[in-house]
Amino acid sequence: MTISEKVAYLKGLAEGLDLDTVKSKEGKLISVMIGILEELAMSVEDLEENALNLGEEIDVLSDDLADVESEVFDEDDDMEDYDDDWFEVECPTCGADIMVDDSALLEGEVECPGCGARYAMELTDDEDEEEESEAGEEE
Numbered sequence: 202m203t204i205s206e207k208v209a210y211l212k213g214l215a216e217g218l219d220l221d222t223v224k225s226k227e228g229k230l231i232s233v234m235i236g237i238l239e240e241l242a243m244s245v246e247d248l249e250e251n252a253l254n255l256g257e258e259i260d261v262l263s264d265d266l267a268d269v270e271s272e273v274f275d276e277d278d279d280m281e282d283y284d285d286d287w288f289e290v291e292c293p294t295c296g297a298d299i300m301v302d303d304s305a306l307l308e309g310e311v312e313c314p315g316c317g318a319r320y321a322m323e324l325t326d327d328e329d330e331e332e333e334s335e336a337g338e339e340e
């Protein structure tokens with residue numbers, strides 16, 4: 202039984218008592234109380250429905266947020282690799298190892314210690330590969 206149904210049952214009981222809600226103070230009191238209970242029951246049921254809908258919306262948002270988090274944190278991991286470490290790339294001109302570290306990435310280029318060739322450094326792997334292959338074709 203929902204709250205509304207219980208209040209309706211209570212209202213039926215009160216009506217069965219055949220209370221005088223005009224002349225009897227007790228009858229009037231009970232009548233007003235039942236009226237208030239009816240309003241409360243409707244309010245509570247509206248709130249319960251809203252809470253259920255909000256819960257479903259939060260579930261959807263939570264799933265979306267999890268997708269965004271996995272994307273963002275994966276990218277952060279990549280950035281940390283660049284920030285904390287250095288790595289070596291092979292010079293496409295002379296084959297020497299070029300050390301790429303934070304300062305090289307900040308300057309946007311590295312200089313080969315073997316032949317002195319300078320290469321633009323990009324954070325995206327794709328562009329690095331394009332530049333390296335272009336430099337190789339010039340040989």
Ligand SMILES: [Zn+2]
Nearest residue numbers: 292295313316
């Ligand atoms: Zn070189």
